[in-house]
Amino acid sequence: xSSPGEFLTQLNKWQSTSARLFxxxxxxxxxxxxxxxxxxxxxxxxxxxxxPSVDGRDLVFVVNVHGARFRWVDNSEAxxxxxxxxxxxxxxxxxxxxxxxxxxxxxxxxxxxxxEVPPKG
Numbered sequence: 001x002s003s004p005g006e007f008l009t010q011l012n013k014w015q016s017t018s019a020r021l022f023x024x025x026x027x028x029x030x031x032x033x034x035x036x037x038x039x040x041x042x043x044x045x046x047x048x049x050x051x052p053s054v055d056g057r058d059l060v061f062v063v064n065v066h067g068a069r070f071r072w073v074d075n076s077e078a079x080x081x082x083x084x085x086x087x088x089x090x091x092x093x094x095x096x097x098x099x100x101x102x103x104x105x106x107x108x109x110x111x112x113x114x115x116e117v118p119p120k121g
Contacts, residue, residue, distance in 0.1 A: 004044065004070065007095065008042065008044055010093065010095070011039060011042035011095075011107075014039050014109070015038075015040070015041070015042045018038050018052070019039070019109060019110075020036050020037070020038070020109070020110045020111075020112075021036075021038060021039060021049070021107055021109060021110055022035055022091060022107070022109075022110045023037050023049045023061060023107055024106040025061065025103075025104075026105075027099065027104075034049070034051065034061070035110065036052075036110065037050060037051050038050065038051070038052050039107075040056055040060065044065070044066075045065060045066045046064055046065060046066075047063040047065055048063075049061045049063070049107070063097065063099075063105050065097060065099075068097050068098060068099050069097070069098040070098075071095075071096050071098075072094065072095060072096075073094040073095070073106070074094075090110060090111050091109060091110060091111070092109030092110075093108065093109045094106065094108040094109075095107045095108070
């Protein structure tokens, strides 16, 4: 089991390196997919996610993570989110954030091209 600090450390690393990220939010009948995004802000209570080509004053996704549950998702065994025609090997670490019942957010590292994923064995 990972500690909350481990998740925040990884989120801060993605933010500080301007890592290309995939963002998916599912709640109340609304699903948002965002490719090639960046994390603008990460704290123990809030995440701010957007596109590097769009000013954060014009478009930002804010996720209140106070009281949320975090877990790493192993995408080598089962596909966890809709990929819109992309290979799952285009994604690295995948973080699932469970909000209130029925609502969740997925944030995943995104690579320019598919990478080789060695088989488990």
